[in-house]
Amino acid sequence: MTADGEVHVAFTSVRAGNLARHVGEQQRDAVASRRRGLEAHMGVGSGTLRFLDQVHSALVLDAAEHPADSAHAPTGDAWISRGGAEPLAVMVADCLPVLLVGQGQGSAPLITGAAHAGREGLIGGVLENTVTAMREHGAESVQAWVGPGVCGSCYEVPAAMHEELGTVRPALASQTTWGTPALDLRSEAEEILRELGAGIAELAGCTLEDETLYSHRRAPGEGRFAGLVWRAR
Ligand SMILES: [Zn+2]
Numbered sequence: 403m404t405a406d407g408e409v410h411v412a413f414t415s416v417r418a419g420n421l422a423r424h425v426g427e428q429q430r431d432a433v434a435s436r437r438r439g440l441e442a443h444m445g446v447g448s449g450t451l452r453f454l455d456q457v458h459s460a461l462v463l464d465a466a467e468h469p470a471d472s473a474h475a476p477t478g479d480a481w482i483s484r485g486g487a488e489p490l491a492v493m494v495a496d497c498l499p500v501l502l503v504g505q506g507q508g509s510a511p512l513i514t515g516a517a518h519a520g521r522e523g524l525i526g527g528v529l530e531n532t533v534t535a536m537r538e539h540g541a542e543s544v545q546a547w548v549g550p551g552v553c554g555s556c557y558e559v560p561a562a563m564h565e566e567l568g569t570v571r572p573a574l575a576s577q578t579t580w581g582t583p584a585l586d587l588r589s590e591a592e593e594i595l596r597e598l599g600a601g602i603a604e605l606a607g608c609t610l611e612d613e614t615l616y617s618h619r620r621a622p623g624e625g626r627f628a629g630l631v632w633r634a635r
C-alpha cells in the first residue's frame with residue numbers, strides 16, 4: 403500500500419515467518435535471514451530495518467537517535483522517523499500494530515511512526531505519545547493505519563478487568579462471541595486516534611481467527627508478524 407507516493411505501509415503474515423528473536427523456534431540465524439529477506443522485498447538497505455525491544459510501555463523513540471543494530475534493539479514500544487529516513491517495524495501477535503504518516507505544511511518533510519498498541523500500551527498512552535512526538539516534529543495532519551490484532555469478539559478477559567476498564571474507557575468494553583467479558587482494542591485505538599485528530603484507515607483481521615497471522619493467544623510462542631512503514635529508496 404502506498405501512503406504518499408514513496409512512503410509505504412504494510413503488515414506481514416506467516417508467509418514472512420516469525421520476525422522476533424525472543425519467540426518461536428529460537429533460531430536467531432533464521433530470524434536474521436528472514437529480516438534480511440524482508441528488507442530486500444521492501445527495497446531498503448540490509449540491516450536498516452529498525453526493530454524494538456518491546457515491553458508494553460508507552461515509550462516512543464526517535465529512530466535517528468538509535469542506529470540500526472541487529473544485536474541490540476532499543477527498549478520502547480513506538481518509533482518516529484523524521485523524513486521517514488529510517489524504515490520502522492513493530493512486532494505483534496494479538497496487540498495492534500499502528501502505522502502513521504504525518505504531513506507537514508507545504509513541502510515540509512513527512513514524519514513516519516509505528517506503534518505496538520496492546521491493552522497496556524493503549525491505556526498507558528502509546529498512541530497519544532507517538533502522535534504528539536510526530537506533531538512536535540512538524541506533522542500537521544496524521545494518517546493512521548490500524549493493523550490486525552485480536553478482535554473484540556475474541557479477546558476474553560476477567561470480569562473484574564472488563565468492569566474496571568470499561569467504566570473509564572467504554573470503547574474497550576466488549577463481549578466474546580461465547581458471551582463472556584472481552585476487550586475491543588481496535589475500537590479503543592480508533593477512539594484515541596479520532597480524539598487526536600488523526601485520519602484512520604482500518605485493516606480488519608483478527609489474529610486469533612486468521613491462521614495466516616500469528617496469535618499469542620492461539621499459539622503462544624509461535625511467532626510475531628510485523629507492521630512496517632518505510633520510504634523506498
Ligand atoms: Zn504486544
Ligand SMILES: [Zn+2]
Nearest residue numbers: 553556608611
Ligand atoms: Zn476475533
